[in-house]
Amino acid sequence: MTNDDFVLITGTANLMLAKAVGKNLKKEVLETAKRFADGEIRIKIPKTVRGKRVFILQPTCPPVNNNLMELLFMIDAARRASATEITAVIPYFGYSRQDRKEQPRVPISVALVADLIEHSGASRVVTVDIHSEQQQGFIKIPWDNLYASYSLVPVLKRTFTPIKSGLVIASPDKNGVPRATAYARLLNAESVAIVYKERDIKTENVSQALELIGDVKGKEVLLVDDMIDTAGTLVGAVELLQKKGAKSISAAVTHGLFSPPALQRINDSLLKEVYVTDTINIDGQKLAGKIKVVSVAKLLAEAIKCIYTGESISKKLFP
Incomplete structure:
Protein backbone atom coordinates (compact mmCIF):
# COMPACT_ATOMS: atom_id res chain seq x y z
CA MET A 1 0.00 0.00 0.00
CA THR A 2 1.46 3.35 -1.03
CA ASN A 3 0.56 6.64 0.61
CA ASP A 4 -0.38 8.14 -2.76
CA ASP A 5 -3.16 5.66 -3.54
CA PHE A 6 -5.61 6.52 -0.78
CA VAL A 7 -6.76 9.61 1.08
CA LEU A 8 -7.86 10.10 4.70
CA ILE A 9 -10.30 12.93 5.38
CA THR A 10 -12.17 14.01 8.49
CA GLY A 11 -14.73 16.45 9.79
CA THR A 12 -14.87 18.04 13.22
CA ALA A 13 -16.42 15.18 15.23
CA ASN A 14 -13.23 13.60 16.60
CA LEU A 15 -10.14 15.21 15.13
CA MET A 16 -7.82 13.71 17.77
CA LEU A 17 -8.81 10.15 16.86
CA ALA A 18 -8.58 10.88 13.13
CA LYS A 19 -5.04 12.22 13.53
CA ALA A 20 -4.08 9.19 15.65
CA VAL A 21 -5.33 6.88 12.88
CA GLY A 22 -3.32 8.89 10.36
CA LYS A 23 -0.22 8.60 12.54
CA ASN A 24 -0.64 4.81 12.67
CA LEU A 25 -0.87 4.74 8.87
CA LYS A 26 1.93 7.32 8.42
CA LYS A 27 -0.58 9.33 6.44
CA GLU A 28 -1.76 12.95 6.50
CA VAL A 29 -5.39 13.46 7.50
CA LEU A 30 -7.13 16.18 5.51
CA GLU A 31 -9.47 18.43 7.47
CA THR A 32 -12.50 19.40 5.40
CA ALA A 33 -15.14 21.10 7.55
CA LYS A 34 -15.69 24.76 8.27
CA ARG A 35 -18.77 26.92 8.86
CA PHE A 36 -20.34 29.73 6.89
CA ALA A 37 -21.26 32.90 8.76
CA ASP A 38 -24.86 31.69 9.18
CA GLY A 39 -23.74 28.39 10.71
CA GLU A 40 -24.20 26.20 7.64
CA ILE A 41 -21.58 23.50 7.11
CA ARG A 42 -18.95 24.12 4.43
CA ILE A 43 -17.04 21.08 3.18
CA LYS A 44 -14.02 21.31 0.90
CA ILE A 45 -11.49 18.53 0.38
CA PRO A 46 -8.17 20.42 0.11
CA LYS A 47 -6.42 17.99 -2.28
CA THR A 48 -7.44 15.96 -5.30
CA VAL A 49 -9.13 12.60 -4.74
CA ARG A 50 -9.76 11.78 -8.40
CA GLY A 51 -9.16 8.09 -9.00
CA LYS A 52 -8.29 7.50 -5.33
CA ARG A 53 -9.83 5.49 -2.52
CA VAL A 54 -11.13 7.80 0.18
CA PHE A 55 -11.55 6.90 3.85
CA ILE A 56 -13.73 9.33 5.81
CA LEU A 57 -13.15 9.31 9.59
CA GLN A 58 -16.23 10.73 11.30
CA PRO A 59 -18.21 9.42 14.29
CA THR A 60 -21.79 10.69 14.42
CA CYS A 61 -21.61 11.49 18.12
CA PRO A 62 -23.13 14.57 19.82
CA PRO A 63 -23.91 17.01 18.34
CA VAL A 64 -25.34 14.12 16.33
CA ASN A 65 -27.13 16.01 13.58
CA ASN A 66 -24.21 18.35 12.84
CA ASN A 67 -21.75 15.47 12.67
CA LEU A 68 -24.09 13.37 10.53
CA MET A 69 -24.54 16.22 8.04
CA GLU A 70 -20.77 16.73 7.89
CA LEU A 71 -20.39 13.02 7.09
CA LEU A 72 -23.01 13.09 4.33
CA PHE A 73 -21.50 16.22 2.79
CA MET A 74 -17.99 14.71 2.86
CA ILE A 75 -19.26 11.57 1.12
CA ASP A 76 -21.02 13.68 -1.51
CA ALA A 77 -17.95 15.87 -2.04
CA ALA A 78 -15.70 12.82 -2.53
CA ARG A 79 -18.18 11.24 -4.96
CA ARG A 80 -18.48 14.43 -7.03
CA ALA A 81 -14.67 14.72 -7.04
CA SER A 82 -14.42 11.30 -8.77
CA ALA A 83 -13.12 9.17 -5.90
CA THR A 84 -13.14 5.53 -6.99
CA GLU A 85 -14.25 4.18 -3.61
CA ILE A 86 -15.53 5.90 -0.46
CA THR A 87 -15.38 4.18 2.92
CA ALA A 88 -17.24 5.86 5.77
CA VAL A 89 -15.38 4.99 8.97
CA ILE A 90 -17.92 5.78 11.70
CA PRO A 91 -16.48 4.71 15.08
CA TYR A 92 -19.69 5.70 16.88
CA PHE A 93 -22.90 5.37 14.84
CA GLY A 94 -25.52 7.82 16.07
CA TYR A 95 -29.21 6.84 16.15
CA SER A 96 -28.20 3.17 16.43
CA ARG A 97 -30.43 2.64 19.48
CA GLN A 98 -33.52 3.47 17.40
CA ASP A 99 -33.37 0.19 15.48
CA ARG A 100 -36.94 -1.15 15.69
CA LYS A 101 -40.53 -0.08 16.23
CA GLU A 102 -41.04 -0.51 19.97
CA GLN A 103 -44.38 1.32 19.78
CA PRO A 104 -46.77 2.58 17.09
CA ARG A 105 -46.05 5.60 14.85
CA VAL A 106 -42.29 5.84 15.44
CA PRO A 107 -39.49 5.74 12.85
CA ILE A 108 -36.68 3.23 12.60
CA SER A 109 -34.18 6.06 12.64
CA VAL A 110 -30.98 4.06 12.18
CA ALA A 111 -32.38 2.49 8.99
CA LEU A 112 -33.00 5.95 7.53
CA VAL A 113 -29.53 7.17 8.55
CA ALA A 114 -27.88 4.11 6.99
CA ASP A 115 -29.92 4.66 3.82
CA LEU A 116 -28.77 8.29 3.64
CA ILE A 117 -25.13 7.22 3.96
CA GLU A 118 -25.50 4.67 1.17
CA HIS A 119 -27.35 7.00 -1.19
CA SER A 120 -24.89 9.84 -0.56
CA GLY A 121 -22.32 7.70 -2.33
CA ALA A 122 -20.54 5.59 0.29
CA SER A 123 -19.11 2.31 -1.00
CA ARG A 124 -18.57 0.77 2.43
CA VAL A 125 -19.25 1.45 6.12
CA VAL A 126 -16.97 0.62 9.06
CA THR A 127 -18.21 0.88 12.66
CA VAL A 128 -17.05 -0.13 16.12
CA ASP A 129 -19.42 -2.14 18.35
CA ILE A 130 -22.65 -1.13 16.63
CA HIS A 131 -25.60 -1.31 19.04
CA SER A 132 -27.13 -4.33 17.27
CA GLU A 133 -25.32 -6.16 14.50
CA GLN A 134 -28.47 -6.87 12.48
CA GLN A 135 -28.35 -3.19 11.48
CA GLN A 136 -25.70 -4.20 8.95
CA GLY A 137 -28.57 -5.60 6.89
CA PHE A 138 -30.28 -2.22 6.48
CA ILE A 139 -28.12 -1.34 3.44
CA LYS A 140 -26.73 -3.20 0.45
CA ILE A 141 -23.14 -1.92 0.58
CA PRO A 142 -20.55 -3.79 2.72
CA TRP A 143 -20.65 -2.93 6.42
CA ASP A 144 -17.75 -4.07 8.61
CA ASN A 145 -18.38 -3.91 12.35
CA LEU A 146 -15.20 -4.01 14.44
CA TYR A 147 -14.93 -5.05 18.08
CA ALA A 148 -13.41 -2.72 20.65
CA SER A 295 -7.58 4.34 21.97
CA VAL A 296 -9.07 2.45 19.02
CA ALA A 297 -6.76 4.26 16.55
CA LYS A 298 -4.68 1.15 15.87
CA LEU A 299 -7.83 -0.94 15.36
CA LEU A 300 -9.21 1.51 12.79
CA ALA A 301 -5.84 1.85 11.07
CA GLU A 302 -5.50 -1.92 10.75
CA ALA A 303 -9.05 -2.17 9.37
CA ILE A 304 -8.26 0.48 6.75
CA LYS A 305 -5.12 -1.47 5.79
CA CYS A 306 -7.14 -4.66 5.42
CA ILE A 307 -9.77 -3.00 3.25
CA TYR A 308 -7.16 -1.39 1.03
CA THR A 309 -4.99 -4.48 0.60
CA GLY A 310 -7.84 -7.00 0.44
CA GLU A 311 -6.79 -8.83 3.60
CA SER A 312 -9.33 -10.56 5.83
CA ILE A 313 -10.53 -8.27 8.60
CA SER A 314 -11.94 -11.13 10.65
CA LYS A 315 -8.71 -13.13 10.68
CA LYS A 316 -6.59 -10.13 11.64
CA LEU A 317 -8.81 -8.10 13.96
CA PHE A 318 -11.38 -10.39 15.56
CA PRO A 319 -9.87 -11.77 18.79
Missing part, protein backbone atom coordinates in the same frame (compact mmCIF):
# COMPACT_ATOMS: atom_id res chain seq x y z
CA SER A 149 -12.19 -5.79 22.54
CA TYR A 150 -9.21 -5.72 20.14
CA SER A 151 -8.10 -2.53 21.91
CA LEU A 152 -9.57 -3.03 25.37
CA VAL A 153 -8.58 -6.61 26.18
CA PRO A 154 -4.77 -6.08 26.19
CA VAL A 155 -5.24 -3.23 28.68
CA LEU A 156 -7.73 -5.19 30.78
CA LYS A 157 -5.41 -8.20 30.93
CA ARG A 158 -2.75 -6.14 32.66
CA THR A 159 -5.26 -5.24 35.37
CA PHE A 160 -7.31 -8.39 35.77
CA THR A 161 -5.03 -11.31 34.87
CA PRO A 162 -3.24 -11.30 38.28
CA ILE A 163 -6.58 -11.62 40.12
CA LYS A 164 -6.64 -14.75 42.28
CA SER A 165 -10.09 -14.43 43.86
CA GLY A 166 -11.91 -15.12 40.57
CA LEU A 167 -12.97 -12.72 37.83
CA VAL A 168 -16.61 -12.54 36.74
CA ILE A 169 -17.71 -10.71 33.59
CA ALA A 170 -21.15 -9.16 33.97
CA SER A 171 -23.64 -7.77 31.48
CA PRO A 172 -25.94 -4.96 32.68
CA ASP A 173 -28.80 -6.42 30.59
CA LYS A 174 -29.72 -9.58 28.70
CA ASN A 175 -28.91 -8.08 25.29
CA GLY A 176 -25.24 -7.82 26.23
CA VAL A 177 -24.76 -11.51 27.04
CA PRO A 178 -22.85 -12.35 23.81
CA ARG A 179 -20.45 -9.47 24.52
CA ALA A 180 -19.95 -10.58 28.13
CA THR A 181 -19.35 -14.16 27.01
CA ALA A 182 -16.72 -13.00 24.49
CA TYR A 183 -14.88 -10.93 27.11
CA ALA A 184 -15.03 -13.84 29.57
CA ARG A 185 -13.33 -16.06 27.01
CA LEU A 186 -10.68 -13.48 26.13
CA LEU A 187 -9.89 -12.71 29.79
CA ASN A 188 -10.13 -16.32 31.00
CA ALA A 189 -12.80 -15.27 33.48
CA GLU A 190 -14.33 -17.69 35.94
CA SER A 191 -17.93 -17.09 34.85
CA VAL A 192 -20.52 -14.70 33.41
CA ALA A 193 -23.27 -12.90 35.32
CA ILE A 194 -26.37 -11.17 33.92
CA VAL A 195 -28.36 -8.35 35.48
CA TYR A 196 -32.07 -8.81 34.88
CA LYS A 197 -34.29 -5.73 34.66
CA GLU A 198 -37.82 -5.00 33.48
CA ARG A 199 -39.45 -2.20 31.54
CA ASP A 200 -42.60 -0.68 32.99
CA ILE A 201 -45.21 -1.14 30.25
CA LYS A 202 -47.29 1.84 31.41
CA THR A 203 -44.55 4.44 31.85
CA GLU A 204 -42.05 2.91 29.36
CA ASN A 205 -39.27 3.60 31.85
CA VAL A 206 -36.64 1.02 32.71
CA SER A 207 -37.08 -0.12 36.28
CA GLN A 208 -34.22 -0.73 38.65
CA ALA A 209 -32.26 -3.93 38.28
CA LEU A 210 -34.37 -6.74 39.75
CA GLU A 211 -32.21 -9.83 39.94
CA LEU A 212 -28.82 -11.25 39.15
CA ILE A 213 -28.20 -14.46 37.27
CA GLY A 214 -24.82 -15.78 38.40
CA ASP A 215 -22.63 -15.78 41.50
CA VAL A 216 -20.46 -12.74 42.27
CA LYS A 217 -19.99 -13.12 46.02
CA GLY A 218 -16.38 -12.33 46.93
CA LYS A 219 -15.45 -11.91 43.25
CA GLU A 220 -13.86 -9.16 41.18
CA VAL A 221 -16.52 -8.11 38.66
CA LEU A 222 -16.02 -6.43 35.29
CA LEU A 223 -19.18 -4.99 33.71
CA VAL A 224 -19.02 -4.76 29.91
CA ASP A 225 -21.37 -2.75 27.69
CA ASP A 226 -21.39 -0.96 24.34
CA MET A 227 -22.09 2.54 25.66
CA ILE A 228 -22.52 4.82 28.65
CA ASP A 229 -25.10 7.55 28.15
CA THR A 230 -26.51 8.83 31.45
CA ALA A 231 -25.00 5.82 33.30
CA GLY A 232 -28.34 4.89 34.87
CA THR A 233 -28.23 1.28 33.65
CA LEU A 234 -24.57 0.90 34.60
CA VAL A 235 -24.91 2.31 38.11
CA GLY A 236 -28.10 0.32 38.72
CA ALA A 237 -26.18 -2.84 37.85
CA VAL A 238 -23.33 -1.81 40.17
CA GLU A 239 -25.75 -1.37 43.08
CA LEU A 240 -27.21 -4.84 42.54
CA LEU A 241 -23.78 -6.45 42.21
CA GLN A 242 -22.68 -4.79 45.44
CA LYS A 243 -25.76 -6.12 47.24
CA LYS A 244 -24.94 -9.59 45.96
CA GLY A 245 -21.49 -9.45 47.55
CA ALA A 246 -19.12 -8.46 44.75
CA LYS A 247 -15.64 -7.73 46.10
CA SER A 248 -14.96 -4.91 43.63
CA ILE A 249 -16.64 -3.67 40.45
CA SER A 250 -15.09 -2.09 37.35
CA ALA A 251 -16.51 -1.46 33.87
CA ALA A 252 -15.28 -1.60 30.27
CA VAL A 253 -17.42 0.29 27.78
CA THR A 254 -16.88 1.11 24.11
CA HIS A 255 -18.65 4.43 23.62
CA GLY A 256 -18.53 7.14 26.29
CA LEU A 257 -21.36 9.60 25.69
CA PHE A 258 -21.40 10.74 29.33
CA SER A 259 -24.63 12.72 29.10
CA PRO A 260 -25.40 14.49 32.39
CA PRO A 261 -25.59 13.26 35.12
CA ALA A 262 -23.38 10.34 34.04
CA LEU A 263 -20.11 11.55 35.54
CA GLN A 264 -21.74 12.45 38.84
CA ARG A 265 -23.38 9.03 39.01
CA ILE A 266 -20.12 7.25 38.23
CA ASN A 267 -18.10 9.24 40.75
CA ASP A 268 -20.75 8.71 43.44
CA SER A 269 -20.98 4.97 42.73
CA LEU A 270 -18.91 2.06 44.00
CA LEU A 271 -17.30 1.63 40.58
CA LYS A 272 -13.55 1.26 40.95
CA GLU A 273 -12.60 2.17 37.37
CA VAL A 274 -14.31 2.70 34.01
CA TYR A 275 -12.36 1.85 30.87
CA VAL A 276 -13.75 3.57 27.78
CA THR A 277 -12.47 3.99 24.22
CA ASP A 278 -11.96 7.20 22.27
CA THR A 279 -14.60 6.54 19.58
CA ILE A 280 -16.15 9.71 21.00
CA ASN A 281 -13.89 12.61 21.91
CA ILE A 282 -13.79 13.03 25.69
CA ASP A 283 -12.80 16.45 26.97
CA GLY A 284 -10.10 16.77 29.60
CA GLN A 285 -12.51 17.44 32.47
CA LYS A 286 -14.07 14.01 32.00
CA LEU A 287 -10.73 12.24 32.25
CA ALA A 288 -10.47 12.96 35.96
CA GLY A 289 -11.35 10.38 38.58
CA LYS A 290 -12.34 6.89 37.53
CA ILE A 291 -12.33 7.24 33.72
CA LYS A 292 -9.49 5.51 31.82
CA VAL A 293 -9.36 6.06 28.03
CA VAL A 294 -8.12 3.38 25.62
